[in-house]
Amino acid sequence: MSRLRQVGPLTPAGVGVVVILLVSGVLTTPGCTTTTVTAENRTILSGRVYDENGVPVSGVRVETGRFSGISDDTGRFRLDNLPHGDRVLQVLRRGYETQTVEIALHSPHAFARISLWSLTGLIDQAVEYLREGATAEARRIYHRSRAIDPQDERVRVLGTIVGGSR
Numbered sequence: 001m002s003r004l005r006q007v008g009p010l011t012p013a014g015v016g017v018v019v020i021l022l023v024s025g026v027l028t029t030p031g032c033t034t035t036t037v038t039a040e041n042r043t044i045l046s047g048r049v050y051d052e053n054g055v056p057v058s059g060v061r062v063e064t065g066r067f068s069g070i071s072d073d074t075g076r077f078r079l080d081n082l083p084h085g086d087r088v089l090q091v092l093r094r095g096y097e098t099q100t101v102e103i104a105l106h107s108p109h110a111f112a113r114i115s116l117w118s119l120t121g122l123i124d125q126a127v128e129y130l131r132e133g134a135t136a137e138a139r140r141i142y143h144r145s146r147a148i149d150p151q152d153e154r155v156r157v158l159g160t161i162v163g164g165s166r
Helices: 119-131 135-148 153-162
Strands: 004-007 019-022 026-028 042-050 061-064 067-070 076-083 085-092 099-105 109-115
Touching (some): 042 099, 119 153
Parallel strands (some): 004 026, 042 109
Antiparallel strands (some): 004 019
């Protein structure tokens, strides 16, 4: 364990140099309470991001609070030192539907497998629904795809076909 301690005064305006000393596992500030920070109540979250076809997706931003990471060429990401507890991950990449993932972190290591729908995948799914005569389902997909890129020509055409304004 280590201890962090602030030494030195702040200027009257509240601006100044703060020196932090590594001493033993507790963060202290004169006149404030202490908070214990240990490895036992932290998690390393790793995982992979895939598209609707199971292909790894690179360049995906995975974030929760002030913690974030970007997936690599194999779809792998890692967030270190997350506090234990229930977290909400935001998973974002241009051209893909944003996902919100709830995850409970209560052990030193956790893994998440996340799937994202690409705009192309959504359009393909809508076309399949239209072939089957399932216009209501195709309309729902139109609205999802519109949230990704309302200016995309494929989205506009789909909206015309399914009556997207309804």
